[in-house]
Amino acid sequence: MPPPSQTQAPRRIIRTHQHLEPTTRTTAATFFFFLLLLLPTASSGQPTFPDDAAAVERHCGGMLLHGDVCAATLSAMPPGLSKKPLPEVISYVVSRAADAVRAAASNCTSYLAPERHSQLRVRDRLALADCLELFSHTLTQLATASSELELELSNSSRTAEERVAGVQTVLSAAMTNQFTCLDGFSDPTQTPGGPSPGPGPSDSSPGRVRPYIQGRILHVSHLLSNSLALLRRLPSSSRRRRRRVPNRAGGFPSWISAADRRRLEQQQVAAADATVAKDGSGDYATVGEAVAAAPNNSARRWVIRVKTGGYFENVEVGSEKTNLMLVGDGMWKTVIKASRNVVDNYTTFRSATLAVAGTGFLARDLTVENGAGPSKHQAVALRVNADLSAFYRCSFAGYQDTLYAHSLRQFYKDCDVYGTVDFVFGDAAAVLQGCNLYARRPGPGQRTTVFTAQGREDPNQNTGIVLQGCKVAAAADLVPVQGNFSSYLGRPWKAYSRTVFMGCKMESLVHPKGWLEWNVSGFGLDTLYYAEYMNRGPGADTSARVTWPGYHVLAGAADASNFTVQAFVQGDLWLNSSSFPYTLGLG
Structure with missing residues (x-):
């Protein structure tokens, strides 16, 4: 993401669906439903029944952002829609999304043909590779969603609310994948002469790939948006948040002393299956070799x-490397470091020093650093798109875009994060508990630091960044000159950006406004959700905060409880197996 500036380049995303007026969508959908009722047969040759047409209207009305796409999708179902249970309807929409992903992947693959590939920018080649990887993840996630929706129709040992939470998680991640794909390409409006008016993908000149792939990818995102909206109508979709959270401190009963908890934590660290050592005393000399040798x-x-x-x-933990754990000797003792960045033509997604996609990943007592420096702009230290991942006593150091909490459920405990601009960002459902966020001194020409930039694209995604009991402060290099810079808690990277600070200590560097606009157009200010609850310190005064429609000072524990470890990432179902301490509730 670009540094805050009045002269920054346009955001590298496409969101044509967000400019559709609700009245336009409603009028088009109503006209479509009227036609359904009049026509004796569907275009497929199958009879169209009035009850099915009414079912289309019932399912596709209301708060869907893409009601016209929903109507077209459901009207293509075999007869009997009116009698199908909602999970089966959602599963059908998910299956159509999977078909659309395959079509988008085929479209991207066409650019890998030698006659086109050689004409592309290096960055666009890497972006295409990102897209194909992300599409692969998406297909796996959609298959998981379909399986869980089938279980919703049968008896299962898992509760319905757990299954619905899991489906919402993978569908949210699938949507994030589509926009990450698009974000990776060069902006065609920045190339000489602008985008080509030509008819198709035969024109592979620099910066002109995205216009020919974005239509299919946006169609995928519209189907996923509809799936998420329909999922919210299941009775079990919001029940979990109303459950009472037990009093758990640090993953142990509250009556266990701090000293006993520390001893128990040390005892719960499993014996190593492999050892990495630079001096040759281990099984491997590099982390990458040890990860590659781990079982799939x-x-x-x-x-x-x-x-x-x-x-x-640079270390990549692929999606096939499940239940992997890295254990270091301590912050700044065990250090994994690299320097990929966007100035040197890497995508933000591919710039990470440590990239994790394997479900159930754990790490503790180590540092991950991107040493590219502030002049190299986006340069990720850690990127995580792995579900049920957790980090304990780790340090993540960089400048712009340090910690990329990309997607799925993530937990960070007692970690340090260093950066300058948007240095905790992404579209995961992520809780940082007891962590320290340190703003570093920006590079020449930069006058602003921003702690977070959350990237939720759709109001029905269950994603956001929650900071609970954290410290927001200046790093050592910023302290002497912090009066020369403005520091903000966050800014809206995407339209439905969601970030919550609760029970945090905020030092004096935080600007009285608290939050920063993305740009001068006021993008996202009425659709974002930013909240503060029971924070303390000289930077926590909310009396002069922004007055945006989407900004909130939470008045009570009932609202804040929606963002606890239990409610937001379902931590009571999986964190106990990590051996890491955690607090389920508000503490």
């Missing part, structure tokens, strides 16, 4: 001990 699709925890030292490498 492991059902049990595979622990890699990384001894003290600086490991200068």
Whole structure:
């Protein structure tokens, strides 16, 4: 993401659906439904029944952002829609989204043909590779959603609310994948002469890939948006948030002393299956080698001990590396460091020093750093698009875009994050608990630091960044000159950006306004959700905060409880197996 500036380049995303007026959508959908009732047969040759037409109207009306797409999708179902249970209807829309993903992947693959590939910018080639990887993840996620929706129709040991939460999580991640794909491409409006008026993908000149792939990808996102909206209508979709949260401190009963908790935490660290050491005393000399040698699709925890030292490498934990754990010797003792960045033609997604996609990933007692520096702009230290991932006593150091909480459910406990601009960002459902966020001194020409930039694209995604019991402060290099800079809690990267600070200590560097606009157009100010609850310190005074429609000072625990570890990331179902401490409720 670009640094805050009046002269920053346009945002590298497409959101044509957000400019549709509700009245236009409603009028088009109503006209379509009227036609359904009049026509004796559907275009497929199958009879169209009045009850099915009414069912289309019932399902596709209301708060859907893309009611016209919903109507076209459901009207293509075999006869009997009016008698189908809602989970089966949602599953059908999900299956159509999977078909659309395959079509988008085929479209992107066409650019890999030698006669086109050689004409592309390096960045666009990398962006295409990102898209194909993200499409693969998306198909897996949609298959998971379909399986869970089938279980919704049958008896299962898992509760309905757990299944619905899981489906909402994977559908939210699938949508995030589509926009990450688009974000990776060069902006065609920045190329000489602007986008080509030509008819199709045969024109592969620099910066002109995205106009020919975005239509299919946006169609995927519209189908996913409709799936999420329909999912919210299931009775079990919001029940979980109303459950009473038990008093749990640090993952242990509250009566266990702090000293006993520390001893128990140390005892729960599993023995290493492999060891990495720079001096040759381990099984491997690099972290990447140890990760590659770990078993694929492991059902049990595979622990890699990384001894003290600086490991200068980019490490990728693929989606096949499940239940992997990295254990270091301590922050700034075990350091994984690299320097990929967007100035050197990497996409933000691909710039990460450590990239994690394997479900159930854990890490503790280590540092991940991107040393590219502020002049290199977006340069990620850690990117996580792995469900049920957790980090304990880790440090993430960079400048712009340090911690990329990309997607799915994530938890961070007692971690340090260093950066300058948007240095905790992404579209995961992420809770940072007891962490320290340190703003560093920006580079030349930069006068602003921003702690967060959350990227929720749709109001029905269950995503957001929650900071609970954290410290918001200046790093050592910023402290002497912090009066020369303005520091903000966050800004809206995407239209439905959601960020909550609760029970945090905010130092004096936080600007009285608290939050920063993305740009001068006021983008997202009426659709975002930013909230503060029971914070303290000289930067926590809310009397001069922004007055945007989407900004809230939470008045009571009932609202704040929606953003606890239990409610927001379902931590009571999975964090206990991590051996990491956590607090389920408000504390």
